[in-house]
Amino acid sequence: MTEATKLAEKVSSKDPAVGLKAVASLRTLLERLERLQVENAREQGWSWQQIAAALDVSKQAVHKKHGGGGLLSRRRK
């Protein structure tokens, strides 16, 4: 068992402070995973259409969020 899991046992799961923090952390984790996976898909030549379908969102939504346009892509290494 990891240190984190052991620590968690001491905390009541009904404590809103912990529960809400878990939700916020999960959201952060989700955003990072999404960015990572979208970048990876683009590097592997996936179209925005394919990525949107896999993420179950509209093409516009995924492009708006991750497309960035000229400025960002130029800044990338």
Place this chain on the structure above:
Amino acid sequence: MFTRFVQSARTAVVEAQAATRALGHDSVTPSHMLVGVARAEPELTSPLTAEQLQSAIRAPGIDRRALASIGIDYDAVEREVEASFGPGALASGRTCGQLAFAPESKKALELALREAQDREDEHIGPEHLLLALLDDHDVAEVIRRCGADPKEMKDRL
């Protein structure tokens, strides 16, 4: 804001930004500033080195304990993701973009100014910066993770 900073305090701020970039984070938190101070004035945080402190910084926005309370082992997730995408893959942000100072860091800079005023020091040095940073909860946590006592570090200043 930085006009009254001595050179080494400015170096600390620059080094804090470098540490933030190196970790792939997008916001300069007080913990990154701590690394900056350690780079600019190593004796202030001795025996802890800047490298040690830097490796003790966790990605912002993730509370491992809270995630563990719903059965998610963040370390395991990080391990798996890094196995596929390389070290730092889950770090927070677009390292190529503009770095922002976290509100807590801005607060610490103001606090450093006040520390200097209270001590009637004309200039703001890394020691004032460190004093201000030691009030931050995450900074204390980073120091403890390295096996030192933040209170002891404060008493020495």
